[in-house]
Amino acid sequence: MPLFARLYNFARWLTGEDAAAEDLVQETYMKALKGFSGFRQGTNFRAWIYRILRNSFLTSRTGLKVSLSFDAEEDGVPEPATAETPETALLARLEQETIRRALEELPVKFREVILLCDLEEMSYQEIALTMGIPVGTVMSRLSRARKAMRELLTSTVQGGVR
Amino acid sequence: MSCQLGRDKLDAYVDESLPPEELALFEEHLHGCGECAREALSRLQMKRATRAAAASFAPSAEFRLRMEAQISKGSKPRLGKSWLPILVSACAVLVVVAVSTFVLLRPAAEQGVAELVDDHVATMASANPVDVISTDKHTVKPWFEGKLPFTFNLPELDNSPYILVGGKLVYFEHRPGAQLLYQLRKHRISVFLLRQEPGILPASSTTSTESKEGFSVESWTQANLRFVVISDAGPADVHALAELLRAAQAH
Secondary structure (H helix, E strand, O other): OOOHHHHHHHHHHHHOOHHHHHHHHHHHHHHHHHOHHHOOOOOOHHHHHHHHHHHHHHOOHHHHHHHHHHOOOOOOOOOOOOOOOOHHHHHHOOOHHHHHHHHHHOOHHHHHHHHHHHHOOOOHHHHHHHHOOOHHHHHHHHHHHHHHHHHHHHHHHHHHHO | OOOHHHHHHHHHHHOOOOOHHHHHHHHHHHHHOHHHHHHHHHHHHHHHHHHHHHOOOOOOHHHHHHHHHHHHHOOOOOOOOOHHHHHHHHHHHHHHHHHHHHOOOOOHHHHHHHHHHHHHHHHHHOOOOOOEEOOOHHHHHHHOOOOOOOOOOOOOOOOOOEEEEEEEEEEEOOEEEEEEEEEEOOEEEEEEEEEOOOOOOOOOOOOEEEEEOOEEEEEEEEOOEEEEEEEOOOHHHHHHHHHHHHHHHHO
16 A cells, blocks of 8 residues: 555645544545546546545545635736745744644645645646646645745744744 | 746746746756845755655554455455455556656657566566456456456467466556466466557557567557567467467457
8 A cells, every 4th residue: 555654644634633534544545446437547646546535535524614715716826925034044943843833734725735745746737636726726826835834934933032 | 035037936946847948047047146046945945844844644553454454354344345456456556657757768668568577577476466366257357347448358268278367457557457367387477458549558550579578578459459468488378378369359
């Protein structure tokens, strides 16, 4: 089960709980197997199975709450990046735990796009397939997500100094 | 940041998603723009730090065992027994994807056959080489029903030295196909059946027989299907089985 651990990690980040993540992974595999005939030839397997996991999450009880926030959609134009604090300086004061906490605080729609890009190292195209949105939206959402992440980290660091 | 080019391209640069021609231009720009260079460096560091921090959760040993037990035993499964072949296939896809990443530079045709040879070797090494075990073609063929977007005929082997061992679902270039396993004396022979599609393997209406790293390989296209027969048995033995398969499709 080579994707097992990766899917679990992603599920755990989405759900925020061990038991819910286990259920989600299990449901994902079950749906993937049932719907395997629907897996179109030539399509990307990884994006396909992540998409199943994501859709299963969005229709779950926890997911339904967060999916509401997807309604306000971006216009596909990347937001200008305005990082007041140089991240190099910021990073020097950050520990892994701080980054982890910031990720947890991010809205799910931002968290997942950062995870797919930075952790899973998916291409924009693959993320677009996984999330069922255009590539332009992936780029603008990623830009917003990173900006939100920077702001969270900056406020954490400044909060710590005060 | 004040640099417009940086605003537009930095994320894509850090995510290695700039097309080659833009990449060259942007790297040139980075040499002259201190702001973008600093920003690129810090974003790369941020990306790395995020990756390290995000790989936080591992499934518990208990959960892994529970899933594995469900798959292998099939006793009181929440997922059902039909799970196994597809999971195995899913693993196969990943292996193919991983392997293909490393062999992208090889010519497509050679790479395609080489991957199937690798699949054959992996099957030989496996404790569970097939998912449906039967010498009866009337058991093996129906097993693929609903799993493949095509159908095929298997030959009668009554008067031949070949014995059908079984079959399993395989994936080649993300497309499902069948792998059938035959036995001839001590040799095992894999027969791969894939739907012939542009780019999958070079189309060929003629039969080609070749030797690949000591394996005899015979391949041909028939009824829109691509057949590839692979074995460590001699070319003549492979060819004889190929003849039987060709005759069966013609029926």
